[in-house]
Amino acid sequence: xxxxxIYDNDAFYENFKKIRESELNFNDVIETPIITKMLPDLKGxxxxxxxxxxxxxxxxxxxxxxLSVLGIDxxxxxxxxxxxxxxxxxxxxxxxxxxxxxxxxxxxxxxxxSLAFDYAEDFGSLMKTIHAKLNENGxxxxxxxxxxxxxxxxxxxxxxxxxxxxxxxxNLHNYGIEGLRQIHWVVDGYEVYHRTFSTLINSLASxxxxxxxxxxxxxxxxxxxxxxxxxxxxxxxxxxxxFRCRK
Numbered sequence: 001x002x003x004x005x006i007y008d009n010d011a012f013y014e015n016f017k018k019i020r021e022s023e024l025n026f027n028d029v030i031e032t033p034i035i036t037k038m039l040p041d042l043k044g045x046x047x048x049x050x051x052x053x054x055x056x057x058x059x060x061x062x063x064x065x066x067l068s069v070l071g072i073d074x075x076x077x078x079x080x081x082x083x084x085x086x087x088x089x090x091x092x093x094x095x096x097x098x099x100x101x102x103x104x105x106x107x108x109x110x111x112x113x114s115l116a117f118d119y120a121e122d123f124g125s126l127m128k129t130i131h132a133k134l135n136e137n138g139x140x141x142x143x144x145x146x147x148x149x150x151x152x153x154x155x156x157x158x159x160x161x162x163x164x165x166x167x168x169x170x171n172l173h174n175y176g177i178e179g180l181r182q183i184h185w186v187v188d189g190y191e192v193y194h195r196t197f198s199t200l201i202n203s204l205a206s207x208x209x210x211x212x213x214x215x216x217x218x219x220x221x222x223x224x225x226x227x228x229x230x231x232x233x234x235x236x237x238x239x240x241x242x243f244r245c246r247k
Contacts, residue, residue, distance in 0.1 A: 003097040007053075007075035012187045017081075020054065024227060027115070030217050031240055032057070035114060035143050038213055038244045042066045045109040048133065050098050050142075051116025055082025055091070061112075062088040070106070072096040101129045109135050113142040115240070118150065118192040121180075123200070127207035134247040140209065146216060146241045150194035151175040154183040170237035200241070209245035216241055 006012050019025050035057075043065035049058050052071030061069045068090050073079050074097040082093050096103070098113075098120060111130050120126045130140055152158050153174050159167040178195045195203075204211055216238035 003074060003099055005074045005097075006187070006190060007073075008077050009187060012190075013075075013077045015187075024223075026239060027056075029223055030219060031114060031143055032060075033220075034215055034217060034240070034242055035112070035141060036060070038141050038215065038242055039064075039112070040110060040139050040141075042110065046106075046135075048072070048104075048106075048108040048111045050101070050111065050113040050130075051119075052082060052093065053078045053114070053116075055086030055093065057112065057114050058082065058091050058093075059086035059088060062090045066090060068092070070094060070108075072098070072101075074098075098126060101126070101133060104133060107133055107135050107138075109138050111138070111140045111142075113144075115143055115145065117142060117144040121193055123193070123195055124203040124206060127203050127209065131207045131209060131247055136247065138247045139212075140245045140247075141243070143240050143242045145192065146238045147175065147195065147197050147200070148172060148237060149239050150181060150192055152183065153181050153194075197241075200243075204243065204245055209247065211243060211245050213244040214242065 007016065020027060042061050044067050047061050047066050047069045049061065049069060049071040052058050052073045055071060058069045058071040069092070071082060071091060071093045072095070074095065076095065079093050079095055098116060111134055117123065117126065134140060148170065151172060151174060156171055156173055158170060160169055160171055161167055176196065178199065179193065181192050181194050183190055201211070217240040218238065
């Protein structure tokens with residue numbers, strides 16, 4: 001299977017880094033608060049963070065009392081940032097693609113992933129591997145782009161807009177056609193895999209997971225009040241979807 005490593009593209013990495021440093025980055029404003037609320041008690045737990053990126057979540061888990069945190073990522077640039085800015089004696093960072101999870105000899109109490117599964121070509125196989133790497137009664141909590149978002153294929157404008165350009169609502173096109181999407185996000189040729197909501201659910205069930213909770217993202221009211229001009233119809237579109245699953 002192909003292993004995407006767009007984050008080691010110099011232009012993409014530098015622009016992504018600027019986005020993460022912005023006050024309005026969706027990771028900190030929307031994604032992190034939701035996934036944090038869905039996590040089990042991490043004290044004394046052995047944790048695997050898939051697609052750990054810059055290490056913000058790994059450091060969060062360490063501060064929450066995790067026994068150990070293994071953060072894996074395919075990007076050398078992201079891992080370098082993580083080691084420099086989010087290091088702790090309980091955290092180990094390792095270069096590894098999510099497609100290579102079977103190579104891990106360890107098992108874990110909790111497996112997490114923040115917005116990394118969009119890059120997995122075979123989501124069903126990935127879920128089966130994660131299930132196998134969890135200890136008995138282990139928990140997997142992850143976020144990914146919502147199927148409404150990944151359905152976007154760049155053929156039409158993502159939004160219907162007013163004459164002034166304000167976003168009224170998101171357009172949905174080719175939702176039922178699953179597979180690779182190549183769009184412009186920061187750079188040309190950015191790739192994600194689109195799959196329907198039912199495919200996500202069926203893949204988790206086939207892997208043997210019990211789905212304990214599912215959430216869809218929503219912009220916090222305080223952010224909408226503080227930055228009304230930045231968000232038009234985007235309020236009506238869930239950008240991310242979250243699952244908490246138990247083995």
